[in-house]
Amino acid sequence: MKKALLVIVFGAAWVLTSCSPKVTSSTLRTYQPEEWLEDVVVLKESDPLPSDAEWIGTVDVKGKGSYEKMAEMARFRAWEKGAKYIKIKNYGVDGVRSDIHVMNSDVYHADTAKVSPDRVLSINEAGTAGVYANGTSPVTSADNILQTPTVDVPINLFRAYVGYGRRLNKIAPGLSVYEREHVKRLMNGAMFGAEFIQYFNRAINSGLGIRYQIYHSSSADAATALYENGTTKEGVLNETVNISFLGPIYSGRFISRNRKHLIMDNVGLGVLFYNDAAKFEDEKMTVTGRTLGFTFDVSYSYSLSDRLTLGADISYTSGVLRKATYSDGDKRATVDLDKENYEGLVHLGICAQLVYTF
Numbered sequence: 257m258k259k260a261l262l263v264i265v266f267g268a269a270w271v272l273t274s275c276s277p278k279v280t281s282s283t284l285r286t287y288q289p290e291e292w293l294e295d296v297v298v299l300k301e302s303d304p305l306p307s308d309a310e311w312i313g314t315v316d317v318k319g320k321g322s323y324e325k326m327a328e329m330a331r332f333r334a335w336e337k338g339a340k341y342i343k344i345k346n347y348g349v350d351g352v353r354s355d356i357h358v359m360n361s362d363v364y365h366a367d368t369a370k371v372s373p374d375r376v377l378s379i380n381e382a383g384t385a386g387v388y389a390n391g392t393s394p395v396t397s398a399d400n401i402l403q404t405p406t407v408d409v410p411i412n413l414f415r416a417y418v419g420y421g422r423r424l425n426k427i428a429p430g431l432s433v434y435e436r437e438h439v440k441r442l443m444n445g446a447m448f449g450a451e452f453i454q455y456f457n458r459a460i461n462s463g464l465g466i467r468y469q470i471y472h473s474s475s476a477d478a479a480t481a482l483y484e485n486g487t488t489k490e491g492v493l494n495e496t497v498n499i500s501f502l503g504p505i506y507s508g509r510f511i512s513r514n515r516k517h518l519i520m521d522n523v524g525l526g527v528l529f530y531n532d533a534a535k536f537e538d539e540k541m542t543v544t545g546r547t548l549g550f551t552f553d554v555s556y557s558y559s560l561s562d563r564l565t566l567g568a569d570i571s572y573t574s575g576v577l578r579k580a581t582y583s584d585g586d587k588r589a590t591v592d593l594d595k596e597n598y599e600g601l602v603h604l605g606i607c608a609q610l611v612y613t614f
Contacts, residue, residue, distance in 0.1 A: 545599070551571060
């Protein structure tokens with residue numbers, strides 16, 4: 257019993273001075289602890305349990321710390337409860353913070369007095385797995401058990417999305433009623449795009465990627481053209497506007513413990529391309545330009561399978577065009593716009609998304 261007391265004192269001091277991981281347990285009943293902590297056998301999920309093992313509860317460890325440290329803390333709590341075996345079921349990222357890990361395990365009691373000597377399992381003081389008396393090895397060695405496993409979280413992600421887009425810039429003053437209605441229709445359109453992201457590693461939920469995104473709108477309205485010589489011409493004005501974003505993004509993700517829920521937030525800085533093509537009867541005019549653009553989005557997805565998730569995304573893209581190129585087919589000119597004539601490229605998107613991870 258003195259040996260057991262020393263183990264209790266040492267183990268309690270080690271747990272209390274541990275700075276991060278927290279241990280919680282739930283047991284149906286408790287038993288007298290084994291004489292030595294090393295007598296508690298640590299099993300992986302694939303290791304078989306002896307027939308006399310009685311499930312008595314669970315032990316969970318959550319926080320910062322190595323796999324080995326968390327496994328030893330779980331083992332100590334199981335020993336306190338009088339368990340003979342602890343079987344680690346799951347180890348992975350918490351899903352809220354990438355630097356926090358969770359280990360879940362079941363604990364079992366066995367009445368060694370009722371087990372024949374050739375069926376008793378133990379881990380000796382040297383830290384290697386015990387064997388049956390007949391020489392067979394029932395469990396993986398302690399060295400293998402306490403090796404950090406690879407957390408099965410995909411590091412590559414491909415996302416495609418499509419939905420509604422809305423431009424948020426103000427309508428220029430001085431337009432006629434018909435011109436204002438035409439511009440208003442161009443401020444509602446479609447959003448679609450795709451991106452590829454690679455996360456830094458399986459344990460860190462942040463990474464870098466590249467995105468291509470388009471806001472598209474069009475309108476066809478009856479119009480009257482007034483020329484410099486005073487003549488007028490009636491017809492249909494067809495106009496199409498495309499605002500494209502291309503550039504790198506920084507991504508953060510949050511995965512639930514059951515891998516069913518995925519939340520992402522991405523921020524990017526790249527190039528916004530503007531293309532406004534108008535046609536009035538047989539006359540054409542194109543306005544193009546490019547500028548620095550900023551984009552940000554937040555999305556949620558629910559898992560359809562191990563690799564595929566379906567969800568929704570809301571995004572905000574911003575940029576201001578200060579220089580534009582005008583072309584009517586015969587002439588082409590690039591001009592610096594006056595401040596009051598800057599073209600705002602700000603738009604909001606609400607989209608459905610499909611995410612594939614691998």
